[in-house]
Amino acid sequence: MNALVVAGVLLVILGISYQTGWSRSRNLVTTNGVTVHSRPQYHGTFTALWAMLPALAVVLLWAWFGGDITRNYTVSLIPTDTVMSLDQMGLNNAINRINSLASGYGVTGELAPYEQAAGDALRSFNFITFAGSLILAIVAGGAGLLYARSQITARLRARNQVERAVNILLLACSAVAILTTVGIVASLVTEAFKFFTFINPIDFFFGTVWAPNNAGGTNHGQYGLLPLLSGTLMITAIAMLVAVPVGLMAAIYLSQYAPKSLRAVAKPLIEILAGIPTIVFGFFALVTVGPFLRDVGNAIGLQVSATSALTAGVVMGIMIIPFVSSLSDDILNQVPRTLRDGAYGLGATQSETIRNVLLPAALPGIVGAFLLAVSRAIGETMIVVLAAGNAPILRGNPLEPVSTITVSIVNQLTGDTDFTGPQSLVGFALGLTLFVVTLCLNIFALYIVRRFREQYE
């Protein structure tokens, strides 16, 4: 309700100020017959900016600090000795009771002697502060409007000023990307640092046992990264064994052999795989691929778990096929035609041209694509959460359940807000490891791909 009133008032300020600037500018033209520097809508926007910015500032300031001020006022309404006798929880409870009295919902149970009076006082306080901040916003907006209106002359460079404001807004938007990175790095590093105050980094990075003690207490358990890392690498390797041959051959066939009609149909169909959510692949792995691989294993006398590194790896490989194939397709298309024509001229068959000329020429780019695919496989979460079996044990058999870095992050961070123990903080240490590894892979891969492009430009 209050938010709607505020939004309405702001809209009214916006409308009035724009209209004021616009008509003032029109008057300049009609009455004086002079040449005006900017068109009327720029004067309108100029005035609207001057009116809206102060009004918005007031509203935002109140939104930011209003809650704390109201809370302090509410606490001051409760008798001092009562405040002293309450702990944090009891105090919050008392504040909530007064709040619901003030809002008119009423409370259950007996009223303490001070509560009704406090509720009434809080209600009038809420009303006064709300009305006060609203009036302040209107006054600030009005002042801005009047100032801007007084500035409007034929020579005012309103367009340039509006464009400068637009430019600043655009810059702020692109800064969001930087802020995101800063936020990621800051949150990962600070929380991981807290984790390392509990657990020695050497024990973390080189430990071979992953056994967090989630029960709490002084015994935190062991947090060795190596079992998770080996699981991650094993699954990634299996995924690449599936994705690279299939993806690369598909790209070669589509870009070199396939008739246009087949290419037009097959390429988007393969790319459907890229659009399917990973949770769907996870479900597919869990209920179809896993049992299938187990049955095949039993038939040939191998003990294969339904949820294993193999299951997760194969399905992840399927997921990455379109990624590999579309990147390789791009890269193969960038190899100059002259190289291919030269090979044909020497009498090479098409496959010989591809294998001996095209692929060596495209190799750096394909390696880059491969690294990008590896980085994606390492960071993939839902498939391994569902299908890898969650067994953080250091072992080399891909037919048995394993666990990965991402699985452990999901297991350790269940949405609790208190990041106090190493049990949840380890999620950030793992996340930092994951972030650094994928970042290095990405930077290196992008560097290789760019070098490759420049080579043929």
Place this chain on the structure above:
Amino acid sequence: MATDIQTSSSASADRRKLVRSGLRRRHLNEQIFRGLGIAAIALALGFVALLFVDVFRKGIPAFIQSNVHLAVTYDPAVIDVGPAPARADFASEAEFNAASLKWQREVALLNWNTIVEASLRKALPEGYEITSRELLAIPETNARHAIREKFVSDPSLLGQTVEVDVLASANTANWVKGNIDRSLGDTQQQLSAPTRGLIDIFEENGTITNGFAWSIFTNVDSRSAPASAGLLGAFVGTLWMMLIVVVLAVPIGVAAAIYLEEFAPKSRLTDLIEVNINNLAAVPSIVFGLLGAAVFINWFHLPISAPLVGGLVLTLMTLPTIIIATRGALMGVSPALRQAALGMGASKTQMVFHHVLPVTFPSILTATILGVAHALGETAPLLLIGMKAFVASVPATPLDQAAALPVQIYLWQGNENRNFFEPRTAAAIMVLLGVMILLNGVAIYLRSRLEKRA
């Protein structure tokens, strides 16, 4: 001289022989290579087909639900409460509300299972022996709530008999659909022998019927009554998040792209932003979940499991995609258009906003829809900001606790009642894929339409 020609011609004949002899092998290699390519394509397309067929085969049965058709008698002997309070008897609205709440509480405390059981017994064949516990295993546990709600909304039903369809329980539905091996012994069955026999009789005489499972779309998740578990809460939660993504990611992303492509001076800073955006696009999604948990929940104290936080995290994740796509679109606009605008005296800002941006609109729209479709299926970051929680309500605002479609899939696949929830999970996947295909279809359609017009 003559001998030279002779030797060279014989040498070339030799060489030709050599080439000929190798030709068979080389052509065979060519065929094999080409075959491998076809095999790779077939394999990739086969995976697509397999995945869809598998999910559909598993999911379609879940769209059929079993209903139990009951003739419910609102027996005054059981429903032993006074008449519902009428508004006219009370001085104020508040007193009336208090009285009707008190009445509803009394109604809720009645033993409604007796009424359910009585109506089931009416449908029993003559002389069929079955305990009330076994009998009540047939309808879903929330059947009594449905019957009670009907009475609360219309108290005049007291003493009357009305026909009501209630959901059959998950075990009943499994038995009816044949998901349970009928040859298993009594000890391994969830339902007792008399119950199973009765279900078969009910199915034959039309007391149990199968119909389209609207409940999947109209109900929220439920643990106590699994047969009534639906996707509505998750769907609305996802809708809130997508709304936030569209409202935040599109303007910010497009603005950032315009700045970087059109206005940014070539400096260290803009280079840094550029590298940064390319890398952000490749950061694993789970890292964005960690960011959300640490920054939005732990530092800013935003509510846990709320679509607001989920939407913000997905926005940050989608931004790089939209920025990169928009930049690509801006780059593709012909320089002639720019120069014509500048030549007519437009300022740079006017040139960008009045002339360049409208041309790129179809590409930006497509990129936005594809970005949203991608965000729609993202699961891992949502788990980290607490959306794992079981939520059985429809979020009214983005600050309420909510589930999301992909998270609901994750929760359902982990349900212990595998026989019942595996099809239901597949059905939820079908809904999710349906929404994504719809979005992609809209993107393709809009692009082709708008490009034709432009």
